[in-house]
Amino acid sequence: IFLPHLVASLEVEETYIMVKPDGVQRGLVGEIISRFEKKGFKLTGLKLFECPKELAQEHYKDLQSKPFFPKLIEYITSGPVVCMAWEGVGVVASARKLIGSTNPLQAEPGTIRGDLAVQTGRNIVHGSDSPENGKREVALWFKEGELCQWTPSLEPWLVE
Ligand code: GDP
Ligand code: MG
Secondary structure, eight states: OOOOOGSSOOSSSEEEEEOOOOHHTTTTTTHHHHHHHHTEEEEEEEEEEOOOHHHHHHHHHGGSSSSTTTHHHHTSSOOEEHHHHHHHHHHHHHHHHHOOSSSSTTTTTHHHHHHHHOOOOOEEEESSSSSSHHHHHHHOOTTTOOOOOOOOOHHHHHHO
């Protein structure tokens, strides 16, 4: 079967990555940022943020009808989150792979959730699931002026 969202893209994309409140409380912010930095993606936005309920509801609006939705909103607004925008070739699908499966017990060792978490309701990190949602979520969580366009000096060593 052809699953286009799982095939590595050759396009420069943006994705929204967020350390959820449990990741912040557990002191995993540096570790999580590090995984994306070391991979070679470009950080274009970063802030510590207390997420209002309305924003959490908008971010997760596709899951509105799920029985766990109220608990999910409570979880995401239970403490500060770290909001990030990352850019790179194929970054959306690659970030999802680095993050691992939604249920941390099923996530492969070597992934963030596989190495650092045990429960779906405490899975420490979010990553956009498509390039369209990457754009939508970066625009939802960041104001204009909070994002930074820059050229890392290492770029020629990462992209041919
Ligand atoms: P993701 O894209 O891997 O984050 O997973 P989804 O988009 O399906 O769900 C969004 C988030 O909702 C997940 O990361 C979990 O934090 C939460 N979630 C999903 N399914 C469940 C569930 O069955 N129970 C609970 N408590 N939370 C869930
Ligand atoms: Mg999702």
